[in-house]
Every structure is written in C-alpha cells, then in structure tokens.
Amino acid sequence: MKNDRDIIGRRALLRGATLGGSALILSGCDALNESDMFRSALRTAETLNQVAHRSLMDRAALAPEFPASDISPVFKTNGSLTGTSAEYLAHVGNKFADWTLRIDGMVANPMDVSLETLRAMPSRTQITRHDCVEGWSAIAKWQGTPLRLLLQQAGLSARAKYIVFHCADSYGAQPYYESIDLIDAFHPQTILAWGMNGDMLPVKYGAPVRLRVERQLGYKQAKYVMRIEATDDLTKFHGGKGGYWEDVGDYEWYAGI
Ligand SMILES: Nc1nc2c(c(=O)[nH]1)N[C@H]1C(S)=C(S)[C@@H](COP(=O)(O)O)O[C@H]1N2
Numbered sequence: 001m002k003n004d005r006d007i008i009g010r011r012a013l014l015r016g017a018t019l020g021g022s023a024l025i026l027s028g029c030d031a032l033n034e035s036d037m038f039r040s041a042l043r044t045a046e047t048l049n050q051v052a053h054r055s056l057m058d059r060a061a062l063a064p065e066f067p068a069s070d071i072s073p074v075f076k077t078n079g080s081l082t083g084t085s086a087e088y089l090a091h092v093g094n095k096f097a098d099w100t101l102r103i104d105g106m107v108a109n110p111m112d113v114s115l116e117t118l119r120a121m122p123s124r125t126q127i128t129r130h131d132c133v134e135g136w137s138a139i140a141k142w143q144g145t146p147l148r149l150l151l152q153q154a155g156l157s158a159r160a161k162y163i164v165f166h167c168a169d170s171y172g173a174q175p176y177y178e179s180i181d182l183i184d185a186f187h188p189q190t191i192l193a194w195g196m197n198g199d200m201l202p203v204k205y206g207a208p209v210r211l212r213v214e215r216q217l218g219y220k221q222a223k224y225v226m227r228i229e230a231t232d233d234l235t236k237f238h239g240g241k242g243g244y245w246e247d248v249g250d251y252e253w254y255a256g257i
Pocket residue numbers: 075076077078079080131132133167168169171176177204205206218219220221222223224
C-alpha cells in the first residue's frame with residue numbers, strides 16, 4: 001500500500017492540471033471521496049458519532065456525591081406516603097418479614113428476593129441530591145443493592161431493553177410505576193435503596209425498597225418497589241409512556257439531570 005500516496009499524488013496532480021491549483025487541496029483517495037456531497041455527509045456522520053459518543057460518556061458519568069455534613073436535616077416527602085395495596089399494608093404490619101421482591105419478565109431465572117437477602121448482598125452507600133420537578137431538592141445518604149447485581153443474578157435476556165418498577169401504591173386511580181433503560185440500570189449509582197441516613201428506609205420514603213437512579217429527576221425514584229420486570233416494550237404498561245407521571249402528567253420519560 002506504500003504506493004497509495006504516489007497514486008493520490010498523481011491523481012491530484014492530474015486534477016491540478018485540468019481543474020487548476022485549487023483541486024490540489026482535495027485529499028480524496030477515491031472517486032466517492034472526491035464528491036463534495038459525500039465528504040460533507042461523512043463530516044456529518046463523524047459529528048453525529050462524536051455526539052453519540054459524548055452523550056454515552058455523559059450517561060455513564062456519576063452524579064455528584066456529597067459529604068455527610070451536607071445531608072439535609074429535613075427531607076421533604078412527595079407523592080404517596082405509603083403503599084396502598086392490601087398486600088403492602090399487611091407487610092407493614094409484619095415489618096416486611098416475609099416481603100419479597102419479584103424479579104421477572106425477560107430474565108432466565110425469575111426470582112423472589114427477601115429483604116434479608118437483599119441486605120446481605122454487596123451494597124453501595126451514596127450521599128446524593130434528589131431534585132423534584134416541583135422545585136425542591138434535598139440531600140440524603142442512601143444504602144442499597146446495585147440493580148445490576150440483581151439483573152445479573154436473574155440472567156437478564158440479551159433482548160431486554162428496559163427495566164420496569166412496579167410499586168405498591170396507587171396515586172389517584174393509577175398504580176405508580178416507572179422504567180429506565182439498561183444504561184441507567186447498569187449505572188454504578190443505580191441501587192435499590194433499603195437504607196436512608198443510616199437507618200432502615202422509613203415507610204414514607206418508600207420502604208422496604210425504593211429505586212435511586214441518581215442521574216434523573218425525583219419522579220423516577222420509585223418508592224414501594226414490589227416487582228422489577230425486564231421488557232423490550234414499554235407501550236404495554238398502563239398508559240404506555242413508561243411511568244406514572246409520563247402517562248398522567250406528560251412528563252419526559254428520560255428525566256436526566
Ligand atoms: N411509588 C411512588 N414513588 C414515587 C412517588 C409516588 O408518589 N409513588 N413520587 C415521586 C416523586 S414526584 C418524588 S419527588 C419522589 C419523592 O420522594 P420522597 O417522598 O422520598 O421525597 O418520589 C417519587 N417516587
């Protein structure tokens with residue numbers, strides 16, 4: 001291939017001879033590349049690639065974490081303050097002793113995981129800021145099981161695209177639910193939190209487990225998670241937009257911050 005440069009050189013020279021000196025600045029090495037349209041399409045594709053790459057890198061970035069001194073003395077609550085299903089209320093009465101988290105859908109091994117098992121798994125602790133679209137923020141320390149560990153144990157199907165979180169509360173008439181894509185599902189800060197500020201997660205904050213998906217807004221942080229379902233199609237759930245507020249309030253499905 002050492003001749004390429006010579007060939008290009010000769011072509012450019014030939015062009016130079018017929019089109020004038022300006023043709024010499026073309027660095028094309030084949031007929032296609034000599035077309036302006038092709039070259040500008042290539043440039044666009046390159047830019048798009050860079051944008052895609054940059055946004056993927058951005059999706060992988062960590063949310064800021066804070067020192068313990070920044071933990072908010074009062075953490076506001078919003079939405080449901082308890083699960084509402086009869087099953088959930090029975091679990092509260094029983095201190096979640098025989099509560100289990102269902103993991104199913106597009107997985108090889110559907111599982112029911114007890115709170116004790118969840119708490120015995122490797123966990124992550126993070127002090128992060130929760131941002132609600134209604135205009136308030138609060139910082140808390142969350143401890144929980146990385147979602148990716150559960151998905152790996154359950155044998156997530158290669159065809160799955162989204163993870164749906166089914167909650168134990170209805171807010172108004174509709175059951176609360178949320179969903180995320182696999183980038184967020186495998187993000188290191190995406191945990192099923194069972195601890196808050198060093199204590200067991202209180203009921204008003206979503207006991208026994210809530211989702212923390214730290215790169216997104218408050219309404220994605222599903223409380224009272226009872227079931228995690230892997231799927232390739234969000235349109236089949238409830239209003240079809242992938243979450244309670246997405247369906248009811250026309251909120252964005254991807255609520256990145
Ligand atoms: N199951 C469930 N999860 C939910 C909600 C809810 O009503 N039900 N509200 C959401 C909204 S809008 C916010 S801001 C946060 C509030 O969490 P907090 O009560 O712990 O502050 O939970 C989110 N997750």
